Structure formats: structure tokens, C-alpha cells
Amino acid sequence: MTADDAPSVAARDDLAGVVDLFGWLTRAELSRALSELAFKQRAAVDDEAIAAAIDIAVAEYALVPAPPAALSEAGATPETVAPPSGANGGDTDAVADPDADRDAVALAVGPAAFPSLPADAEDLPHILDVPDRSVDxxxxxxxxxxxxxxxxxxxxxxxxxxxxxxxxxxxxxxxxxxxxxxxxxxxxxxxxxxx
Structure with a gap:
């Protein structure tokens, strides 16, 4: 995705639509989904544009960080759903990678979103290996x-x-x-x- 493509491919409501397909996604999973969409649309992938689009959607409450207690996943308990808080698998005494934490943040559709699906998004559940998820x-x-x-x-x-x-x-x-x-x-x- 190029910077010029970012508004059309990764508009905040389109981002919310992609997340809504799955119930919730981590930032890393959403970034991957947007990269897959760009590939399907034969556009170049711009990771910075994707990250910026997600940041805007979060700042405007179209996407919201979801606490572990609000997340569920098929075959998992709430304690095992949330990604580890550190890059080292949750060892809080070791130094964590802040970028790893950022990528592990679970995002759900927020109150300011009107979820819409970008072109080819219906194929994402077949492309991404994500179990059935829901949000409390x-x-x-x-x-x-x-x-x-x-x-x-x-x-x-x-x-x-x-x-x-x-x-x-x-x-x-x-x-x-x-x-x-x-x-x-x-x-x-x-x-x-x-x-």
C-alpha cells in the first residue's frame, strides 16, 4: 500500500470493517491483513502508512484497545487469549521490546466507527490463520x-x-x-x- 492508497484502502471505517470480520485483531494481525489486501489489489505495501492509519483510527475511537477481560477466542480461556505483555513471553523482570508490546495490543471496533469492508476483504478469513473470536x-x-x-x-x-x-x-x-x-x-x- 502506498501513502496515496492509504485513505482508500485503510480508511478508519475500512479498518473497523476488517477488525469486525474477526471480532478483534492485534495490531500486528491488522497490519498483516492490510498488507494482504494491498497485495490483492496489486498495490505496493507501505508499512508506515498502515501504522499511521491504525494510529489515526485508534486516536479517533474507530478502533479501541481491548482489555484481556473483554476478549474471547474459540478454545481459549480469557487468561490465555491476551498476547504476552512483553516480547519475552511475559517475563516481567526482563526488558520488553516496546514495539512488540505495541504489535500485541488487541483492537476492537470502537464507538466512532461505521464498519465497512474494503474490496477483497471477504477473502481475509481464508488468508489469515485466526480462530473464532468475540468481544464482551x-x-x-x-x-x-x-x-x-x-x-x-x-x-x-x-x-x-x-x-x-x-x-x-x-x-x-x-x-x-x-x-x-x-x-x-x-x-x-x-x-x-x-x-
């Missing part, structure tokens, strides 16, 4: 609400009005997406914007 929406929604609150506090602390506008929109998205109340977060954002 209640556990995911609680984690997303916590993240939204932390992001709002950070944006208020940095007086980042553009980020606050994005987060205000997400407070409405999350309420339509899950049975949660983001009113307190929205009120805090509005109060900051009005001051």
Missing part, C-alpha cells in the same frame, strides 16, 4: 469509557481544543454504541470549552 461489549465499553475520561483530562490539561472537540463527539458516539453514560465527561469538556 460490556467489558470493552467500560474500558473505552475509562480511556475517554483519561483522554479528556489530558486534553484539558494541554488546552487542546481540537482534541476536546473530537472527544466531545465521541461522548455521543459511545452512548449510542453501548449502555453507558458519558454525560459527566461531556459536561467537563463543555465547561472547559466555555471557559
Amino acid at each position: 461489549r460490556e467489558a470493552l465499553a467500560a474500558a473505552v469509557l475509562d480511556r475517554l475520561s483519561a483522554d479528556a483530562i489530558a486534553a484539558i490539561g494541554e488546552s487542546d481544543t481540537e482534541r476536546l472537540e473530537t472527544l466531545a463527539d465521541v461522548t455521543y458516539d459511545i452512548e449510542a454504541w453501548a449502555p453507558v453514560d458519558a454525560g459527566d465527561i461531556r459536561d467537563r469538556i463543555v465547561d472547559e470549552a466555555d471557559s
Whole structure:
């Protein structure tokens, strides 16, 4: 995928559509899926463009990091579903590779997404060796609400009005997406914007 192809192949809703095909994917699995799509579309693969597209989707809440408690996989228990937290298989005393941790983050469809499938995406389940997976929406929604609150506090602390506008929109998205109340977060954002 080239940088010019990134918006059409890896638009945030297309990314969400790819993740939705599987229930959840790690960043590494999603990157591989996007590389496979680019190959099928006879486009050059640009790993930096793929990583940037995923970062944007996560920042805009189209994709959200999913906690291990929200993940399930056919034939696995919740304790064995989550990838190890370090590159060394979970040995917390050894130094972990930060890039390995980043690639192991599980991503699920977030509240700001309208999942759509890019061309040839229907072939991905046959290409990727990924077991049947699902996401506990209640556990995911609680984690997303916590993240939204932390992001709002950070944006208020940095007086980042553009980020606050994005987060205000997400407070409405999350309420339509899950049975949660983001009113307190929205009120805090509005109060900051009005001051």
C-alpha cells in the first residue's frame, strides 16, 4: 500500500470493517491483513502508512484497545487469549521490546466507527490463520469509557481544543454504541470549552 492508497484502502471505517470480520485483531494481525489486501489489489505495501492509519483510527475511537477481560477466542480461556505483555513471553523482570508490546495490543471496533469492508476483504478469513473470536461489549465499553475520561483530562490539561472537540463527539458516539453514560465527561469538556 502506498501513502496515496492509504485513505482508500485503510480508511478508519475500512479498518473497523476488517477488525469486525474477526471480532478483534492485534495490531500486528491488522497490519498483516492490510498488507494482504494491498497485495490483492496489486498495490505496493507501505508499512508506515498502515501504522499511521491504525494510529489515526485508534486516536479517533474507530478502533479501541481491548482489555484481556473483554476478549474471547474459540478454545481459549480469557487468561490465555491476551498476547504476552512483553516480547519475552511475559517475563516481567526482563526488558520488553516496546514495539512488540505495541504489535500485541488487541483492537476492537470502537464507538466512532461505521464498519465497512474494503474490496477483497471477504477473502481475509481464508488468508489469515485466526480462530473464532468475540468481544464482551460490556467489558470493552467500560474500558473505552475509562480511556475517554483519561483522554479528556489530558486534553484539558494541554488546552487542546481540537482534541476536546473530537472527544466531545465521541461522548455521543459511545452512548449510542453501548449502555453507558458519558454525560459527566461531556459536561467537563463543555465547561472547559466555555471557559
